Amino acid sequence: MRPTVHLLSEELIERIVAEARDLLCTLGVEIHNPGVLELLHGHGARIDAAAQRAFFTPDIIDRSLESAPHGFKLYDSLGQEAVDLSGDRTNYTPGSAAITILDHGADRSRRPAAADYVRYAKLMCGLPNLASQSTAFIPQDVPEKIQDSYRLYLSLGFCEKPVVTGCFTVEAFELMKDLQLAVRGSAEALAARPLTIFSCCPTAPIKWSDVTSQNVVDCARFGIPVEYISMPLSGFMAPVTMVGSLIQHTAETLSGVAISQLTRPGTPVLYGGSPAVFDVRYETTPMGDIGTMMIDCAYNEIGKSLGLPTQAYIGLSDAKLLDAQAGFESAAGALLAALSGINNCSGSGMLDFESCFSLEKLVLDNEICGSALHLLRGITPKEDFPARARFEEMLAEGHLLISAHTRRHLRQEHYLPGPVIDRANKSRWAEEGGKTLGERARAEVERLVAAHRPVRLDSGVKQQLTRLMNAAALRAGIDRLPVSI
Amino acid sequence: MDLLTRLSESLQGGDADQVAELTRQALAAGLAPKPILDQGLIAGMTVVGDRFKAHEIFLPDVLLAAKAMYAGLDLLRPLLAKAGVATGGRVVIGTVRGDLHDIGKNLVAIMLRGAGLEVIDLGKDVAPERFVAAAQEHGAQVIGMSALLTTTMPVMRQVVDLCRERGLYGKVKLIVGGAPLSAEYAREIGADAYCFDGVNAVDVVKRYLGTA
Incomplete structure (x- = not known):
């Protein structure tokens, strides 16, 4: 029996979804992208061009939910199945897009560089409980224009695991798509065996920017999976009540599902998010707050009730250092996510809300995730009935x-970290x-980085990746990348 | 792969039948018992101990290897004795008086035997007098005392004091182990060492015997 936790009744889920649908149809969605407004208009939505608002119809929502897949799989860069995002299967992946990194022993974080990213990607290869990698932090030693694509390039160059990533601009999508096509060989092969998930974020309350809505459309055109990262801030940019925040989250996420599905029915999507309660003392968005985790787990139930696989930023910490708070918040989140059956849990390695990455914490989180995955295996009999022979053996031998x-x-019954x-x-x-703990984690980081073996991509593919990245670097104004694969 | 390497690897895999068979083959091939012991059996157990310390294998693997060691050692011991070759040393071991918890002590005994040592296991609830008498009777180089209860730990000091009375102190090494024990307590009562687990006990005893 798989252990589970539930926070919402079926009746409450139905009421939340009904309210969200009503918001989409009567209040509408603000979308700063004429093409997306046109797309919605073409499917029956009323458009207020001056206000950049689209008023959905029940039919748009219903058709979108019908065509969205109930689950999908990710494949590593060699084409092997790596992550199953369906049913109640839980997978863990690092947090994304941190802007600083915390070195072992340091009491202040710093801006990360490409060399840090290479160490991270190498480390990811040795962490079995993290099924995919993410573009975890942003190397600051390349121009802003290529910071998003360069992360993906380095990830593909140093680790075979699939990648949870995203674009910072509309223009970056082209290169990030081309990097994937270089690995898979064709658009058809990429759509058949997705290599990445792109995170696309609506803006609270119930808005889409030009960039993020265009990213949703672009991903759909190539069958690249998208996870919608709705971020209601409870008590600030969302109602203070959890139910109110869930209504907003549902509306924002359903609007994203519609943009994907109207662009290309069947596009794989994750019903995701990064909501938070708003801490009115510090004006912050604590990811380690139990209320934040409750909203995550609750919207997961809503997503599942709609037949969609899910994602959440959970299992991360607001602590600034690798301390007891970091362990407590990360473990609480990872365990709740597992018990809820969230399919893709983003957060490992992350400190300071979602802004600082720690390789040492990543190693610790790998163990937290391993423990949570062990919990999910539950308790089942294994040659336990009848029991007498086992106890006779123990009495005769003195031990077992x-x-x-x-x-x-x-090795199956006990988790050995x-x-x-x-x-x-x-x-x-x-x-x-x-x-x-910090010293042990540091030693483990060094051991795993040293044990790294080159990715097994064909050398021709690696050269093509580097050609694409070098060309982008030249366009961005540098003639040499800090690190090439 | 030569015979002794195969013997070592069979032992590492905990295959007692194969260890016995290869030991017989080595003897039949004319190899002397001492190199079979050193380069086959003990070499294998050394690898097992190192892999256990590195968390590559676990206690069940160590115990199986130790049992496989017996299978070879039982064949070699009479021949080694006949040739006048010492088999590594002798240890008297037991759980102290008033304490009936002997699982840890039994594991240590298995591992010491697996390391090629002769172990005189006095069992549980062992009075100080019996530890000392057994050590004298068998000419043991080491006395190993185990306790799980804090209430029985003071018996260890009685054993140490009795060794002083009988002139064994300093000649026979006194080692202690068990969940409530510590290096500090061992020092406090005058014992020579505290062993934190079975593999550590093997290391400590071998160090005292000069065979490490």
Whole structure:
């Protein structure tokens, strides 16, 4: 039996969805993109061009929900299945687009560079509980125009896992799509075996910018999966009540689903988000707040009720350092996400809301995610009935350590974390250096980075990726990238 | 792959039958018992200990390897004795008086035997007098004491004091282990070492015997 947690009744879900649909049809959606307004108009939406508003119809919403897939899979750069985003399967991926990085032992974060990103991508290869990589932070030693695409280039160059990513501009999509086509070989192959998910964010309340709505359209044209990152801020840019925030989240996300599905029916999408309660003391958006996590888990239930796979920014922390708060908030989020059945959980490695990345925290979070995934396996009998023979064996032998039953089931029944989690008795811990969590995580980062093996993409593909990236770098005003694959 | 390497690898895999068979083959091929012990069995156990410490394998793997070691050692021991070759040392071990918890002690005994040592296991609820008498009777180089209860830990000090009385202190190494024990407590009562787990106990004993 899979353990689960539920926060909403079916009746409450129905009322929330009904209110959201009503908002879309009567209040409308502000969309700063003439092409998207035209698209919606073509499918029956009333448009107020002056106010840049589209008033949806129930039919648009119904048809969009009908054509959206109930789940999909991601494939690594070699074309192997890597992530199943369907049913109640939970997967973890790092947080995205941090602007700073925290070094081990430092008490202040700094701006990350390409070399940091390479270490991150190499590290990702050795973290089995994170099924996909993300473009986790933004290298600051390349021009802004290529910061988004350069992350994807480095990710593809140093790690085979699929990538959760996104564009900062409309123009960047072309290159980021071409990088993927270089890996897959054709648009058909890319659509058949998606390599990335693009995060596309509506703006609270119930708006789409030109860039993000265009990204949704562009991804749909190529069958590239999209996760909608609706961000209602409860009590600030959303009603203070959780139900009110959920109504807003539902409206924003349904509007994104419609843009995708009207562009290309069947485009894979994730019913995602990054909502937060608004902390009225510090004017911040705490991702480690239990209320934030409750909204995440609740909209996951709404998404599932609509038949859609889901995503959330959860399992991350507002702490500035790798401390007890970081562990508490990350573990609480990762466990709740697992129990809720959120399909793609973004957040590992992230500190300081969603703005600082830590490689050491990523290693710790990999263990948190491993523990959560173990929890999801639940409890099932394994040669346990009848029980008497096992107990007779224990009485005869004095223990069951080398019992065949133990050896058959040990590695499935027990989760054995890596060395970042301290399980030694105190004397052994002391003999092995008496290391703090940070020191153990640091050692594990170094070990895994050193163990990295080159990605197995054909050299011709790597050269093509580099040709595409070099050309973009030249257009952006630099003749040499800090790191090439 | 030569015979002794195969023997070492079979031991690492915990295959007692194969270890016995390869030991017989090595003897039949004319190899002396000592190199079979050192380059086959002990070499294999050394790898097992190192891999356990590196978290590559776990306690069940170590115990299986130790049992496989017995299978080879049982064949070699009479021949080694006949040739006058010492088999590594002798350890008296037991859970102290008043304490009936012997699982940890049993694991340590298995691992010490697996390391090629001779172990005289006195069982549980062992009085100080029996530890000392057994050490004298068998000429043991090490006495190992185990306790799980904080209430029985003071018995260890009694064993240490009795060793002083009988003139064994300093000649026989006194090691202690068990969940409530610590290096500090071992120092406090005058024991030579605290061992935090079975593999550590093997390392400590081998160090005392000069075979590490």
